[in-house]
Amino acid sequence: MSVENIRIVLVNTTHPGNIGSAARAMKTMGLSSLYLVDPVDFPSGEARALSSGATDLLESAVVTQTLEEAIADCELVIGASARVRGISLELTDPRDTAQVAVSEASTGRKVALVFGREDRGLTNEELRLCHRQVHIPSVAEFSSLNLAASVQVLAYELRMTSLSHEGEASVPEVREYELASSEQMESFYTHLRDMLNDVGFFKSCNPEKIMAKLRRIYGRSRLDRMEYNIMRGILTETQAAVKNLRKPS
Ligand code: SAH
Numbered sequence: 001m002s003v004e005n006i007r008i009v010l011v012n013t014t015h016p017g018n019i020g021s022a023a024r025a026m027k028t029m030g031l032s033s034l035y036l037v038d039p040v041d042f043p044s045g046e047a048r049a050l051s052s053g054a055t056d057l058l059e060s061a062v063v064t065q066t067l068e069e070a071i072a073d074c075e076l077v078i079g080a081s082a083r084v085r086g087i088s089l090e091l092t093d094p095r096d097t098a099q100v101a102v103s104e105a106s107t108g109r110k111v112a113l114v115f116g117r118e119d120r121g122l123t124n125e126e127l128r129l130c131h132r133q134v135h136i137p138s139v140a141e142f143s144s145l146n147l148a149a150s151v152q153v154l155a156y157e158l159r160m161t162s163l164s165h166e167g168e169a170s171v172p173e174v175r176e177y178e179l180a181s182s183e184q185m186e187s188f189y190t191h192l193r194d195m196l197n198d199v200g201f202f203k204s205c206n207p208e209k210i211m212a213k214l215r216r217i218y219g220r221s222r223l224d225r226m227e228y229n230i231m232r233g234i235l236t237e238t239q240a241a242v243k244n245l246r247k248p249s
Contacts, residue, residue, distance in 0.1 A: 002106035003162050007033035008151060009070045009114045011122060016041045018118065020050030020058065021148030027054035029155035030162070034061040035070040035112070067114065067126050072183035075109040075222075076101065079122055079130035080154065082144035089216070090132040097134040098157035102165060109179065113154055118147055128212060129182065131219045177224040184228050188235075189215060195235045198242050 008026055013019050019042055023034060034057050036042055042063065051058055064070045071077050078097055079089070092100070101111045114130060116122035121144075127133065136145060136153050145153070180188070193211055196202060202210065223231065 002102055002165070003030055003158060004033070005105035005109060006031060006101055006111045006113065006158060007035050007070075007074070008155070009035040009037060009067070009112050010039070010147070010151075011037045011067055011114060011126060012040065012117045013042075013147065014040045014118050016044035016047040017050045018147045019044070019061075020047035020052070020054075021146075022115075022151040023047070023051040023054040023057040023061075025148050025152035025155050027051075027057055029152075029159040031155050031158065032057055032060070034058070036061050036063045037067050037070050038065055039063065067129055068183070068186060071112045071114070071129065072181060073110055074112040074182050075179040076104045076111045076132075077114060077130045077182055078112065078132050078134050079114045079116075079127050080134050080136075080150055081116065081127065082121055082135070082138070082150075084133075084135055089127065089130060089219075092132060092134055093137055094134055094154050094157040095161075097132075097154070098161040100132075101158060102161045106165065115147055115151060128215060129186070131222075175224055177226045180223045180225055180228040184225070185218070185223070188218070188223070188228060188231060191232060191235045195239050198239050 008022065008031060010019060010022060013036065016039070019036065019039060026032065026034060041047075042061075043058065047058055048055055062070070078101065084091060097113075101113070105111050113134070114122065114126070116126070122130075134154065136150055138145060189211065192214060193207065196210070197207070
């Protein structure tokens with residue numbers, strides 16, 4: 001089943017009850033992979049109570065310190081956000097998101113759906129680690145759902161999509177190489193930033209803004225592992241060439 005490749009990631013959740021309710025929401029829809037990034041209170045009796053029997057998900061939940069660790073092996077990362085921010089990631093509704101997530105998962109890729117904290121959602125830094133954004137089209141003046149309720153909406157759409165795909169032969173997209181993982185892309189962005197710094201590209205412009213745009217470009221093109229290696233090689237050679245040029249003769 002392709003949904004096994006889809007994980008729900010809850011970032012820095014404050015209320016353990018929300019973790020339990022999210023586990024319940026997942027289990028009712030056939031999802032089982034739960035990642036908790038730096039939860040404020042976990043494990044907890046309240047989480048168990050509100051999971052209403054989905055304790056197996058709580059017991060097998062993977063707890064990490066950072067979002068980077070929770071998504072390191074994922075090829076597609078989707079951030080759920082109550083507000084539609086200026087970061088201009090590709091934005092979709094839960095139904096379209098489920099289509100993309102299930103079809104990627106059915107080719108064996110690992111997909112993460114990332115949910116933010118109850119009071120402030122996901123930080124811009126965290127959203128930058130995502131390839132796309134999903135927004136539940138709530139009313140603009142009261143847009144924020146409860147955390148577990150938003151997990152339920154996404155889990156339901158994933159279920160509907162995977163049910164409608166059941167029995168269909170999945171035709172994997174033909175790619176010679178696997179896509180680069182999130183961990184690889186993060187080291188690529190760090191290297192790219194260092195190289196641009198070495199060549200003096202940033203000058204008076206804001207490196208954060210430029211890097212956000214570059215992430216968008218590379219996020220769209222989705223490098224495979226061979227392309228990733230080529231890009232890393234180009235960066236290394238560019239840095240070496242600049243260093244040589246600057247050597248006093
Ligand atoms: N006040 C916060 C809302 C946090 S709600 C904010 O403005 O960002 C907790 C989490 O539930 C959010 O980070 C998001 O992951 C999810 N969520 C809540 N409402 C949502 C919506 N309308 N669309 C998508 N995700 C939503």
